[in-house]
Amino acid sequence: xxxxxxxxxxxxxxxxxxxxxxxxxxxxxxxxxxxxxxxxxxxxxxxxxxxxxxxxxxxxxxxxxxxxxxxxxxx
Amino acid sequence: xxxxxxxxxxxxxxxxxxxxxxxxxxxxxxxxxxxxxxxxxxxxxxxxxxxxxxxxxxxxxxxxxxxxxxxxxxxxxxxxxxxxxxxxxxxxxxxxxxxxxxxxxxxxxxxxxxxxxxxxxxxxxxxxxxxxxxxxxxxxxxxxxxxxxxxxxxxxxxxxxxxxxxxxxxxxxxxxxxxxxxxxxxxxxxxxxxxxxxxxxxxxxxxxxxxxxxxxxxxxxxxxxxxxxxxxxxxxxxxxxxxxxxxxxxxxxxxxxxxxxxxxxxxxxxxxxxxxxxxxxxxxxxxxxxxxxxxx
Numbered sequence: 134x135x136x137x138x139x140x141x142x143x144x145x146x147x148x149x150x151x152x153x154x155x156x157x158x159x160x161x162x163x164x165x166x167x168x169x170x171x172x173x174x175x176x177x178x179x180x181x182x183x184x185x186x187x188x189x190x191x192x193x194x195x196x197x198x199x200x201x202x203x204x205x206x207x208x
Numbered sequence: 209x210x211x212x213x214x215x216x217x218x219x220x221x222x223x224x225x226x227x228x229x230x231x232x233x234x235x236x237x238x239x240x241x242x243x244x245x246x247x248x249x250x251x252x253x254x255x256x257x258x259x260x261x262x263x264x265x266x267x268x269x270x271x272x273x274x275x276x277x278x279x280x281x282x283x284x285x286x287x288x289x290x291x292x293x294x295x296x297x298x299x300x301x302x303x304x305x306x307x308x309x310x311x312x313x314x315x316x317x318x319x320x321x322x323x324x325x326x327x328x329x330x331x332x333x334x335x336x337x338x339x340x341x342x343x344x345x346x347x348x349x350x351x352x353x354x355x356x357x358x359x360x361x362x363x364x365x366x367x368x369x370x371x372x373x374x375x376x377x378x379x380x381x382x383x384x385x386x387x388x389x390x391x392x393x394x395x396x397x398x399x400x401x402x403x404x405x406x407x408x409x410x411x412x413x414x415x416x417x418x419x420x421x422x423x424x425x426x427x428x429x430x431x432x433x434x435x436x437x438x439x440x441x442x443x444x445x446x447x448x449x450x451x452x453x454x455x456x457x458x459x460x461x462x463x464x465x466x467x468x469x470x471x472x473x474x475x476x477x478x479x480x481x482x483x484x485x486x487x488x489x490x491x492x493x494x495x496x497x498x499x500x501x502x503x504x
Contacts, residue, residue, distance in 0.1 A: 199286025
């Protein structure tokens with residue numbers, strides 16, 4: 134999500150519905166959703182039922198208390 | 209516009225996450241500590257019983273970070289990261305729906321936050337509620353994880369389907385009738401899903417362990433009292449009061465996160481978009497950022 138994707142709301146002065154092309158909006162939304170899901174995954178799931186970067190338990194142990202409290206299965 | 213909305217979604221999640229962390233630090237941490245103390249005492253007894261019976265002892269869990277780390281920056285990281293993630297999802301969902309219904313942005317944002325609270329957390333947790341440490345067997349984590357995510361996915365899909373159904377039926381039955389029909393359809397679908405998925409205690413792996421020390425045949429994985437060969441209780445089951453408080457606080461914590469992010473997002477959103485449903489109507493003479501929402 135580089136700044137190149139961000140339209141500057143200058144000359145036209147509108148709230149800028151025209152700012153991004155449809156394709157770019159799709160990419161932006163897709164990337165944002167991926168980031169969000171990655172956060173959900175690392176807080177709730179990684180190094181538990183499955184793990185992406187090896188099972189060191191570091192992520193699991195760091196967010197341990199919140200994983201329990203947010204309702205994810207743990208241990 | 210899109211990028212600014214997404215940033216505001218993340219900011220809403222961040223602020224909500226800080227509030228959620230403050231709540232968790234005060235209310236959850238004492239319970240987590242008591243649960244861990246219970247678990248340690250239980251493991252010590254089990255270790256003794258197993259060794260006396262000539263079985264391998266009970267291994268301690270890993271201790272990579274101290275409890276003081278886990279109960280402060282650890283839980284802060286987890287709750288704030290979760291909350292930012294949910295704020296981002298709110299913004300994405302908003303942008304996907306933006307301008308499709310003749311509804312004020314603020315209302316859409318609040319409805320989406322409610323949708324997230326029910327779909328991402330409350331409905332799944334009615335079937336598989338939050339558990340403190342000491343509850344949950346190591347050897348079922350993969351199954352439990354899959355079941356929980358199935359409940360999350362199923363709840364989200366059925367909520368969305370119910371909302372769509374209500375929207376489509378409102379012409380024929382009116383808003384009230386359509387809402388009732390959609391709610392009934394949702395309850396039916398959700399009940400089937402929750403009824404079909406197994407209770408955790410009934411998983412094959414748990415049934416297989418029922419005669420081991422420290423395990424028992426039960427509908428959940430909540431630790432039952434440990435009995436010795438003669439049937440005398442040598443260690444109590446997990447405190448019902450502690451479990452209830454943990455689950456109640458878990459629900460309140462999620463309510464704080466979703467309510468706060470929904471409210472903050474709705475206010476920030478209308479500062480970007482204005483209060484009307486169609487941002488395209490904004491006139492060229494009005495620079496966007498200067499537009500103030502009414503009453504926000």
